[in-house]
Every structure is written in structure tokens, then in C-alpha cells.
Amino acid sequence: MSKETELVRNKAKELLEDGDVELVVGYEEGTYPSRTTPLFADTLEKAERLIWNPFCVNSLPKLLSKGHFEDKLAVFVKGCDSRTVIRLLQDNQLDRDEVIVLGIPCNGNVDLDKIKDKVDITTIIEVEVTNNGVNVKTEGSTEELSREEALYDKCLDCRFPNPVIADEVIGNEVSELPKNKNKDDEVASLANKSVAEKNEFWEAHFERCLRCYACRNACSACTCRDCLFDRDERSTWLAKGKTLSDNEAFHITRAFHVAGRCVDCGECERVCPVGIPVQKLNRKISLDMDNLFGIGEIATSEDDIDNPPPLGTFLTEDPEEFM
Ligand code: SF4
Ligand code: SF4
Ligand code: SF4
Numbered sequence: 001m002s003k004e005t006e007l008v009r010n011k012a013k014e015l016l017e018d019g020d021v022e023l024v025v026g027y028e029e030g031t032y033p034s035r036t037t038p039l040f041a042d043t044l045e046k047a048e049r050l051i052w053n054p055f056c057v058n059s060l061p062k063l064l065s066k067g068h069f070e071d072k073l074a075v076f077v078k079g080c081d082s083r084t085v086i087r088l089l090q091d092n093q094l095d096r097d098e099v100i101v102l103g104i105p106c107n108g109n110v111d112l113d114k115i116k117d118k119v120d121i122t123t124i125i126e127v128e129v130t131n132n133g134v135n136v137k138t139e140g141s142t143e144e145l146s147r148e149e150a151l152y153d154k155c156l157d158c159r160f161p162n163p164v165i166a167d168e169v170i171g172n173e174v175s176e177l178p179k180n181k182n183k184d185d186e187v188a189s190l191a192n193k194s195v196a197e198k199n200e201f202w203e204a205h206f207e208r209c210l211r212c213y214a215c216r217n218a219c220s221a222c223t224c225r226d227c228l229f230d231r232d233e234r235s236t237w238l239a240k241g242k243t244l245s246d247n248e249a250f251h252i253t254r255a256f257h258v259a260g261r262c263v264d265c266g267e268c269e270r271v272c273p274v275g276i277p278v279q280k281l282n283r284k285i286s287l288d289m290d291n292l293f294g295i296g297e298i299a300t301s302e303d304d305i306d307n308p309p310p311l312g313t314f315l316t317e318d319p320e321e322f323m
Helices: 003-017 079-090 153-157 183-191 195-206 214-218 244-257 267-271 278-293 302-306
Strands: 023-029 036-041 073-077 099-103 124-129 134-138 142-145
Touching (some): 003 073, 079 302, 183 195, 183 278, 244 278
Parallel strands (some): 023 073
Antiparallel strands (some): 023 036, 134 142
């Protein structure tokens, strides 16, 4: 058992035993090799199934948005997940008194799709992620891969590997991670293209969109109980259609829905089954919101919970160039 798994299990059992929480939300082994799946541990026996490794990727806090659980609970979070906790607290989707945030510093998560052609993922025994690369130990050998070869794209430009909100931090703080990619440069390069080129870029992506809504469902800023895009396609012009025009309407509407609220967790893009770079659009709007309203980087500390999103409030000096 890894040291991290031991720490996670011990903390969960301590909280359950002491009656501090009724539920601990973490990860357990998934059905397929090296996959993990969320675990809702409400007994000491279930807490024994908890694990922690570089495959613990799905963001857990979104699963806790208001109405899903009434028990006091604890949840394990990485840096990116901790920013989603801020979003949920600010949107009143979580009650701060009802959740214990257990932060775990993170070096990066491994993308099985990236490494599956380089190692036999059914024989992986252990994975170590460092600032210099990723060592994948299998039954026969140890493969040394670069971070670019092995990690999710969102981890290659991670600015918050340590939790920005946590009642307790488990493990040692991670020093600054290497910048293997610069997504803001990529956004700027796309923004500098001509309108026709941008149109061509996005149409090529949006016409592949399956409207599976994985991006929406993974997003902590998308918590409407009744999403207008779930309506019957015959009933409204904003329904679940399948044409390029319908898909563009969905993506543009969602981008504006999360404007000034996106915490840049990268989950929308990570979960897309057809590789649509949706976070490029959201990040562009975040940068524009900063230019317009000077909001800077949002969700970087617990103090941000009391700062209302710019489109959720108004100031008399707000820009009104459009009026
Ligand atoms: S984005 Fe950062 S905190 Fe999140 S999984 Fe990647 S390295 Fe870890
Ligand atoms: S839009 Fe994407 S990056 Fe932004 S909060 Fe939602 S899932 Fe995270
Ligand atoms: S996850 Fe990808 S395919 Fe699914 S709705 Fe979002 S952009 Fe479209």
C-alpha cells in the first residue's frame, strides 16, 4: 500500500470513528486496470477501500452540490478540485459548516489515453510523478516518460497544485510545477487569428460535438437543476439539437453562463470524449472578464467566497461600452 493511500485511509477512519462526519468522499480502484472511481465511505469497512494515486482524476466536489447529500461529510481534493470547492461555496451549493475539506498536494494526474501505447496499462504496479517526469513501474520494467507524454494537458500548466482551501492538508506541499505548456499563449495565438480562421477552427470542433454534456456535468459552475439544453428538441430553439448551429448555440451560451465564474479547473476539456478544446473558449472569456472588470485570477483562496462574480452584481462604474 502506498504512503498516500495509508494516510487517506487513516484520516477517513479517524473522522468516521470520532463522529466528525457521516461520509468521506474519496476514490477506490475502478473496474479496469489503473482506473479509479469515486467512493462514498460511510463505514470503516468502506474506508479501507480508499486509495490515492496519480489516477485519482475525477473532481469529487461537484458530486456534492446542494441537495445531493444531507450528511456532514469530508472530501479529498487536489489543487484544481479545491478551486471548484470555492465555486460551489460561493454559489451556495455547499455549506461550509457541513464539509471538511481534506487537501492533498498534487504533482499531476496520468492520462491513460496518452500512455496506453507506451506501456501495458494492465500491468502497471506503481506510478511516480515528479517535476522531471513520470516513472511507470510495470510487472516487467520501469518506463521513464516525460510529463508531456504522460500527464493530462491541464496538469502541464497547473498553477495551483496545492489546495487553495483546506481544513487539513495531507502530505507535503508541492513546490511550483514545471510549465510544460502555456495555455494562455495558446488562447492568445488563437485570438490573434482572423475572424474567418477562428470561425473555421471552432466550426471544425463544434460540428464533432456529441452533445453528451460531459463538459457541463463535470463543471462546478454548471449546477442548474433544470438545464435549458435538456429540453425536448421540438419545443424550443435552445433545445438539444444536433446541427452545427445548435452546437454553437450550446457552447456560446455555456461559455457566457460561466463567464467570471469559471475556476479554470480544466475538467470540461479533460472529460470531452472527442477532444474538443472547450477550455480555450472559457479561458478566453475569463481573460476578457479580467480586462473588463479587473477580477484577476478568481478562486485562489477562501477569501474569494465573499467576492460576488462580476456578472452577479453591479457597480456604478462598470464598463458600459455597449450602451
Ligand atoms: S491540474 Fe494541478 S492539481 Fe489538478 S490534477 Fe493536474 S497537477 Fe494536480
Ligand atoms: S468551464 Fe471548465 S474549467 Fe471552467 S469551471 Fe467549468 S469545468 Fe472548470
Ligand atoms: S463533452 Fe465534448 S462532445 Fe460532450 S457536449 Fe461537451 S464538447 Fe460536446
